[in-house]
Amino acid sequence: MDQRRSEPDRNTGSSPVTLYGEFTVTGNRKVRCAVSLTEKDLVVQRLTSAPVGRNKVVLSLKDCVGCRAFREDDNADPAAYLSAYFYPLKRRWMSSGVARQRVEYCFRLAALQDPRANQDEAEKWARAVRERSGRQQYLRDGVLMSELSRPRRMMLLVNPQSGKGQALTLYNNHIQRMLNEASVQHTLVITERQNHARELVREADLSQWDALVIMSGDGLLYEVINGLLERADWEEAIRTPLGILPGGSGNALAASIHHYSGASPVSSEELLVSCGFLLCKGLVSRMDLVSIHLFSSPRLFSFLSLAWGFVADVDIESEKYRHVGAARFTVGTLVRLASLRVYKGKLAYLPAAKDYSNEEGMRNNMTLHCNNQASSLSLASALCRQSRDSSCQNTFHNSCHSNNSLKVRRTESTPSRSATKALPGPPDSLLLPLDQPLPSDWVVVQEEDFVLILAMYQSHLAEDLLAAPDATLDDGVIHLFYVRAGISRTALLRLFLAMEKGAHLATNCQHLVHTKVRALRLEPYSPKGIITVDGEVVEYGPVQAEVHRGLTRLITG
Structure with a gap:
């Protein structure tokens, strides 16, 4: 057998090699590897008699979280060590999906007898890997x-x-x-x-x-x-x-x-x-x-959702099943479906207009010091869909237009002004006090029976509920959903099953309405009920809300 080792493959595509070295693998000094660093990848090739490329691994620096150089406690060993940590997406066992899985590569550097020289070489590699990994910038929404x-x-x-x-x-x-x-x-x-x-x-x-x-x-x-x-x-x-x-x-x-x-x-x-x-x-x-404004409580701030009716009931009533983890919501949904409730109330909202450009959001972008340029937000008005659904026996009407299924009226009142100048946090420019009539540019849903009202500002309502598929972190809108009374238990269950993949809007159920808004007001008439904000129970009664675009910052990777 030919025991000659193959020559390392220096071909790394269009990205040039900036560092190259040959090291042994920690734990087995007989195994040598050629390691190449480019601007985008760390390439590890085992030096064996196998054909070139068969033993080559290309690790994207986008998947690297860190790299460190160190020496063992054994002073008699002059070698230094280099460990790089990656979390690449890999196919899951027995599944068609992918998930991040930890990969660590650790190399032994012992080219010189001087321990300090080996340590310096390892440090040079660790710095280079960290710097290039940090330069892998991410763009989102421009x-x-x-x-x-x-x-x-x-x-x-x-x-x-x-x-x-x-x-x-x-x-x-x-x-x-x-x-x-x-x-x-x-x-x-x-x-x-x-x-x-x-x-x-x-x-x-x-x-x-x-x-x-x-x-x-x-x-x-x-x-x-x-x-x-x-x-x-x-x-x-x-x-x-x-x-x-x-x-x-x-x-x-x-x-x-x-x-x-x-x-x-x-x-x-x-x-x-x-x-x-x-x-x-x-x-x-x-x-x-x-x-969020409540009738007699101080204003509070929400990052996720405002809910009344079925969703809020399930969230709170399922607390007793907390020991089963995320499955508590599935159990709670089935229990609540068995005795479905209907709530009376009035809902009103300020629609998010097409090509809406939020001046407040632009101000926030300037003060957040993110060193980012705010891109203009363009919200296309939703199109009404008129396809039939066998489970609901009618059509889905998006509230971008009024129609017989969605009765609306315009209120007449004074122009909107801030209702919260004396409170901590930013002023609300779209809301009047709860005891005052709504501005004339708000849409009011005629008093009717609801199964649920849900306002979402992020995509997910739970790990397995993709409630607002097209939501983004800073789109400056509230995704408002409500379900009218009259929906069957089977149809409601079908909606929540479809929500697991974000397909509930495609069910075309007449009882479900979805629209994008900048502010809303809810006035419950039912004497008892649960209202939640980010899953927390708040005062039951009139409530209103206004979105503040880009007010905080979140580590998103």
Whole structure:
């Protein structure tokens, strides 16, 4: 047998090689590898008698979270070591989907007898890999996202009771290692009670931190956002980049971030690894927040949803099934379907006009210091669809136009003015006090019976519910859905099953209406009910909301 080793393949496509070296593999000094670094890839080729290319692995630097050089404790060993950490998308076992999976390559550098010289060479490689990985910029919707400073300092808040109560275990098994690989300095803070995080960030010295990261369900992020906006320096505080790691049972924002990355759907620990990877990349995007006014409570801010009726009932009533994790919502849905409720109330909204350009959003973009240029937002008006659905026995009517199925009227009142100038946070320019008539440019749905009303500002309502498929982080609109009474249990179940893949709008059910709005007002007439904001129960009664485009920042990768 010919034992001669093949020559390393220097052909890496159009990207030139900037570093080249031959090292042994850690754990087996008999195995040598040729390692090439380009602007986009780390190429590892095992030097054997096999044909060129058969033993070559190309690792994209977009998938790299970090690289470090080190020496072993054995002073008699002059070698230095180089470890690079990647999380590429790989096909899942027994599945057609893909998910991020950890890959570590560790090499031994011992070309010289001088330990310092070997260490310097390893450090040179580690710096080069990190620098080129950091230059892999991401574009989304035509806007270049800014990058967190390095080294990064993060406060990581963990709710140990969220979901199945496994958040700390998941941190220990996955996140701690990932952050260390990415050289992210972080301080772990374990929350002890409700509103602990809210109180903490309201008083914290935020100059110590480059980001605040939440590992829990969506409720803990709700606390953090409202705590930041209750500060005297809220304008600066709300610019602090926020991160989310799924550790609860809902994990809607985490699922939305994963969805925005363009990856195929995942859940559970695969979703955690995906969000951990995006967190390590440290790229920051703008995110909308929605101000919520209740009748007798202080204004609050929401990042995800406002719900009344079926969705809110399922969310809260399924708390008793929290021990089963994300499956609690499936169980809760089936239970609530068995005794479907109908709610009486009035709904009104300010439509999001075509080619809407939010001046407030543009102001926010300037003050957020993201070093990004805001691109103009163009919202195409929705087209009415007139196809039949056997389950609903009628047609779906999008509320971009009024028709017999969607009765609307125009109210006459004074022009809209700010109702919140004395409150912390940005003023609301579209809302009047709840006890005043609506402005004349609002659409009012005639008083009727509803099964649910749901306002969404992100794509996902839960890990497996793609409620607003075309939502983005900072589109400056609220995606408003409502379902009228009269829908059968079978048809409602079919809608939620279709929502798992974001196909519910294609069911063409007459009872479902979807429209994009800038503000809304809901007046419940039913004496009892549940209203939730980001999954948290709020005061039951009249409520109104306005979107603030790009008010905060989110680490999205």
